[in-house]
Amino acid sequence: MKGIGIKEAGFTGYPALDIEETRKFYREIIGLKEGMVFDHEGKVGWVEFEIPGGHTLAIAQANEQWQPNPGGGGLCFEMEDLDAAVEKLKTAGVKIYLPIQDFPICRMALISDPSGNTVALHQKKPNHPECGGH
DSSP: OOTTOOOSOOOEEEEESSHHHHHHIIIIISOOEEEEEEEETTEEEEEEEEETTTEEEEEEEOBTTBOOOTTSOOEEEEOSOHHHHHHHHHHTTOOEEEEEEEOSSEEEEEEEOTTSOEEEEEEEOTTOTTOTTO
8 A cells, every 4th residue: 555545535524613604505596506505403414515626615613622713724716717607706706815816827716705715716727738637
């Protein structure tokens, strides 16, 4: 076994202060398809969303040990049209932490979900010779 034996990424998880508001954000504003939903003590405590490409985003009711953090690790979505996505999010009242930044091989912006977690929006520059795998 090389390393610690990782097979694949299982899911990306974010804590939610208001799970219903955060659930609505990822389903209706971001446009992800909702997957499995689990109850905890009679209330929704965990919601999974399908991300194109085979990854899963899970949101869970925040607790004392797991709180939203805009400076923590983050999920990054590869966008078809970064400019159109950011404009649509602005119109929907989504907080933009970092407007679109231009880098040699990509463009990126940072937004906030309703709980304050950072989500990166990324767009590769397809004609850049060093873009492979970024």
